[in-house]
Amino acid sequence: MxxxxxxxxxxxxxxxxxxxxxxxxxxxxxxxxxxxxxxxxxxxxxxxxxxxxxxxxxxxxxxxxxxxxxxxxxxxxxxxxxxxxxxxxxxxxxxxxxxxxxxxxxxxxxxxxxxxxNRPTQSAIIPTLKGLMVLVDSGANIDANPTNIVEWATMAKIFIKLFTKKEKIQIGLLNIGEEEEKGSELTKESYKLLKDKFKDEFKGNMEGKDFLYGDYDVCVTDGFTGNVALKTLEGEATFFLNLIKNIFKKNLLTKISYLFIKNELINNLKKFDYEEYGGSPILxxxxxxxxxxxxxxxxxxxxxxxxxxxxxxxxxxxxxxxxxx
Missing domain, CATH: 3.40.718.10 (Isopropylmalate Dehydrogenase)
Structure with a gap:
């Protein structure tokens, strides 16, 4: 190779x-x-x-x-x-x-x-509590139509299924609420097409709060929304990592307590370190x-x-x- x-x-x-x-x-x-x-x-x-x-x-x-x-x-x-x-x-x-x-x-x-x-998409691999999720589009296509959304979800499903060897893939459409009628014309029409193509693999609308729990394997959205979501996650991850570091550096007691949980803390934080995954494919x-x-x-x-x-x-x-x- x-x-x-x-x-x-x-x-x-x-x-x-x-x-x-x-x-x-x-x-x-x-x-x-x-x-x-x-x-x-x-x-x-x-x-x-x-x-x-x-x-x-x-x-x-x-x-x-x-x-x-x-x-x-x-x-x-x-x-x-x-x-x-x-x-x-x-x-x-x-x-x-x-x-x-x-x-x-x-x-x-x-x-x-x-x-x-029709349109290639930039993916982003996102670590979750249960493994990995792939986000498409993460910024390559600012505008999108429902056909693009289905196409990107299809390619993302192929990638994450091969990559993780999971039998059943759960797909979510990023939206402002879980209800089918929520969102823009793009999300409403995309919802219908995704439901028709993927059947029970399409879990419906997902919200930003659902990103890290691991209930979804694919998150699909337009590139503008996807990029904002991705950069927000990256910023939050950096913020909380620095917050945790500062807590344990506060005084002698916190420094000693860190020694007792060091290995477990490091192993868990590694799951959310972008350096562990390095990059993502253009699909x-x-x-x-x-x-x-x-x-x-x-x-x-x-x-x-x-x-x-x-x-x-x-x-x-x-x-x-x-x-x-």
Whole structure:
């Protein structure tokens, strides 16, 4: 297996991306192609330079570049070159922690869509008390119609079922209330279509408060709502993690009490650490593309590569292709 990694994408690139790639290679024993400025990559790899294939890319897409302009004007960017390598089957999957919009745009034009898919969607893996849930759309498509909603739910169901090996998948439509008649015209019409297609797998409307309890495996919504929900969750997770840390640092008694619950606390908090999952796939493009968080460090990068590797192992792309949309 060979995973293509954008060495120049992310707030802490290239050092943390390269360090993450080293960790992934050592743990997974897979081939990794690092794409970016060759001299810089070699400098950071140091003694490990012969363990990786390096493909030079002279240009870098920044977080401030506009997606369509970066695709058209930076033809030799690490994102464009990586996706062309994937298209040419010189790798099995692509991982980047760079500009999400640029990755989505380039994936759309270079890899193109899976036959029958109207709009690819960016997923987000969300940890819950009972396992994992996948959110679609998490920001790729600000506007949506009911047909898009059903399509995204279909692809998300395929992904999470393969990924978790669960027999029955529970799908929820993000809304402002549980009642069928609640919400906008989009949610009302989507509710009918989801109910018709998925039957008892569609649990109906879900609210923001339902995200972390684990009663749903798929949460589907438009990209605007999904992105707001995702960023709210990320902010809350960071807030409560810092709150807990400050509580145990308060005085000698709290520091001592921490020692008694340290292991259990760490194990539970790890479930809600985005670095444990690293990245999530774009569903609907003709290739496995994993988008990591922009602020990813080595641990998160390693785990994003693990997500890519597992997506290849479960034959995600072909399973998505076999579905009728």
């Amino acid at each position: 060979k995973i293509i990694v954008d060495a120049m994408g992310g707030d802490y690139a290239p050092q943390e991306i390269i360090e993450g790639a080293i960790l992934a290679k050592d743990e997974l024993n897979i081939d990794i192609v690092l794409v970016g400025k060759e001299n810089i990559i070699k400098e950071y790899l140091n003694k490990r330079v012969n363990d990786f294939e390096i493909v030079n890319a002279d240009e870098v897409v920044t977080m401030y570049d506009k997606p369509i302009l970066s695709f058209r004007k930076k033809k030799n960017s690490s994102i464009n070159i990586s996706l062309n390598l994937l298209k040419q089957e010189k790798g099995d999957a692509f991982v980047s922690c760079g500009n999400t919009g640029a990755i989505l745009t380039a994936s759309y034009f270079i890899l193109q869509k899976i036959s029958g898919v 609907g493009v003709n290739g496995i593309v994993i988008v990591g968080h922009g602020r990813s460090k080595r641990k998160s990068v390693k785990n994003a590569i693990k997500i890519a590797s597992k997506s290849v192992d479960i034959d995600l792309l072909n399973n998505l292709k076999f579905e009728k949309y």
